[in-house]
Amino acid sequence: MFRFKERVCEVATIIDVARYAGVSKSTVSLVLNNSPLVKEETRIHVEKAIQALGYVCNNNARGLRTKETKCLGVIIAIERSSAQSYDYNHETGLYSYNITNGIPDGLLGTDYGLITERYCAKDANGSLPQAVHNGRIDGAFLVGGLFDNAIIDAILKRGLPTVAVGRYYEQIDSVSVDVSAGTKMEVSHLLETGHRKIAYINCPQIYRSSQDRLCGLQQALEPYNGQVEQTWTAYCAENTGEGGYLAMKKLWESGARPDGIAAANEPIAMGIMRYLYEQKIRIPDDVSVIAYEDSVLGGYATPALTTVNIHKEQMGAIAANLLLKRMEAPERPLESRMVQPQLILRASVAQRK
Template sequence: MKVTILDVAREANVSKSTVSLVLNNSKAVKLETQYKVREAIKKLNYTPNLAARELTTSRTHTLGIVFLTSNHFKKPYAFDSVAETLLYDTSNGIYTGLKNTDYALLTERFSSVSNPDALPSLIMSRRIDGVFLIGGLFTSDLIEHLRQINLPTVIIGLQYNGTDSIFSEMEQVGYLAAKELLEKHHKRILFLNGPANSSNSQKKLSGMQKAFSEYGENPKNLYVVNSGYAGLDGYKSLKEIWESGLRPDAIFGASDGITSGAMRFLFEQKVNIPQDLSIIGYESSILSEYSPVNLTVIDAHKEKMGEEACRALLKRIEKPRSNTVWLGIPPTLSHGSSVIER
């Protein structure tokens, strides 16, 4: 015989409406009561009737992840593509945040490069109650359209006015990298940055400049090259610098992809890390973990970003009029063996 919501209510010794509130992830129910209800659900192996709930709540109990990329027609792991580690790592955090809820998750890789007016199919189909936008390759038109259709939205990885945003504190990213290198007496620091028009790139550079100022270092000893975030971008940028005759004693890569590309070039030049040159990466992903050198990295805590984004989106769905959430996740320095004292 099929277990009903009434059976769960009797087992937990609560009302049917209380069980319904718990199933809808409401914060109005005491934690002790939530625990009793979830234990009853587990014991009775109760499965909510999602189709019926959609009719009564106008919800699908499905959330969407839209990963905004320029690599739509490329292999995401190609050397000339931006490695999609942000999608993978933040998604793990989102899954953690959805634990013990009945929300399902759909994912779509989306590029508007060829058609700026296009919308992700997940949004057009209205199959979702809310959406996570991951990555910075979106236009204000997309955000405004989401506002018009009242689709709860959280942006991961970038700040956007008036929209819930979870992001890494980018100025602190650059500051921590420069501070580590300056304290170890490096004098010629090369910053392989992302695109110059990116606000995240500008903030990382600002953080490095702040550290140079605090330590009384000549800003002319900070060399900056802007490019894309792919491995090939890091490779080409360092190759150009190397062929110009500049020999930095330290490099900070603005992404793990850039750092990996730079390290490939250094390997070809038979440059030893860290004996000849120190290097720091940013993100802390599978690329840095599998590096042949135990990299020192600035950890963005992307899983934490995903988990906090999940909390923000569930709250936005439950309380559409609540204040906008802008949450910066502080990065931390994770010491490896790729930086030494000079």
Template sequence: MATIKDVARQAGVSVTTVSHVVNKTRFVSDKGRARVEQAIRELGYVPSAVARSLQRSATATLGMLIPNSSNPYFAEIVRGIEDRCFGAGYNLILCNTDDEPLRQCKVLQVLAERRVDGLIVVSSGEDPALPGMLSGLRVPAVMVDREIDTLPCDLVETAHMHGALLAVQHLTTLGHRRIACISGPAGVVTADQRVEGWRMALAGLGVPSAGLLFAGDFTSESGYAAMHAVLRMEPRPSAVFVANDLMAIGALCAAHECGVAVPDDISLVGFDDIELAHFTCPPLTTVAQPKLRIATMAVDMLLERIEGRRQSPRKVMLQPELRVRASTAPYRGTSR
């Protein structure tokens, strides 16, 4: 690979002159600039981003942690963040913690060694070392989707409890009363908040929730297994609130296997509104998170801190919306 010295030798100028042409840091005559640019093209010289970052104490790179890169919800968030980063002149390094809380600190250390200018973090669950690690890095950070109470940093999240209330209220408006819930993993704030919203909605109607909670882990496999358990109940619930769309897709598959029609025999509501929710059979009623706004605000808030335009932490709570499709219908049974 050609070096800056090779370019200087080929152009017949000093290394300093090549540096000024590449970095646009000082005037170089048109003749000198032309020789340098021609040498760069002939040699295929690529400036070292590492060297430039060391000189400027900035890399124009952001790091991002997500729990599971195979989850379409996170993929859609990442796409929005990458687009915003590109528009702002930043690159993004993406790291997946594979839903392992204890892996988070190791990944953060890797990102710190890459000298990222800021961090966007979706935590994988409870890790007592994570707040201290983030504080110790002294790099601006914004949490997305999942708050850490003990960490004073920026946060962008959706009102998960309110979203669950919207889902269950939609089902109760349709006449359903025996409404099961397939939850996400215990200890993950978003999962706990969605379960709490389900409980609150039923309690507000004086409807019991005991025995109607089934554990999942935000994967389609866990939704599939939990739905089989729901369908074995006597009496069977007439509706199910599923804490994310991936699990809801697994639940749809389980219902189909058991010959239970959705929504004729049982109604189903998911959470997230991933793109696949439009194309399930039937299309999935779900609670939509404003993913593009989440992504945009996360990057913008982080750049405010990096560029020194704001010092104090800021928390933004975005409101979800219900997307009614064909997986829910009025209650048609006789027993409650």
């Protein structure tokens, strides 16, 4: 029978736990590492000792022995690193923010922490993200669509378990959204509500998803062949509010007069809405606007923005699950998951006759 020694430490160590429980230090270590070599009775006894002492495992010390950091890296791809986050010509960051918020849901029950790094491949000149280069992480989430294959291959040469979030890569596990289906959903909603002069404001062409969006646009238009009066397609120079503003300005000044506008994402839509407001164009009375992505911005816009929700938090949680499985079984087959978009009806799209 086990007997606890009557001693409580201010800051308990693994040696204190062993003495308190009347077992060896190695036995406590086996319990902490969930070893199958420990009898269930002993495990329960040691866990009670850990609880009684309030012992917290020192992961830094463990990392020195196991070469594990217990940190996972969230590497966020950005177009450029020069602009301030509060500038109108900067990305809102809500896409990566929402995905990162979802990752901890997939890490529940583990003792992994997260560190984040913004990575601009254009400015990095081929160098790896610092968290990868310095060996500070046990696995990586690559968030966004601007990582090229050379960077992916360089990370894999390090032997680092990696999952892509937001884009499919054939070399690594990935979770993404069906961009074509989401774009088709946007444009189809405009057509179903009677709009026949459709403008599509696309993201910059450096994003591979810009082609997927064009496919979705064409898929939506096909059933209405002969019914659509006119269509316009424009590309933003940057994936920002200013990018949407300038693309809309150029389109409007060219003489285009759409009755429905679909945007590649919410920041672009915000720029479109700002330009239309300055021109005293009423939304949705004169022109309807719909956006792909969805975030807190959409609900607080005036009018509230109708969007396509791509479930970013869910993608983050799925990515965490994929990374944990990859770390546990490095040789398992690659896995790609696809999230389906959902239409969110608000007030920025009117019913046309």
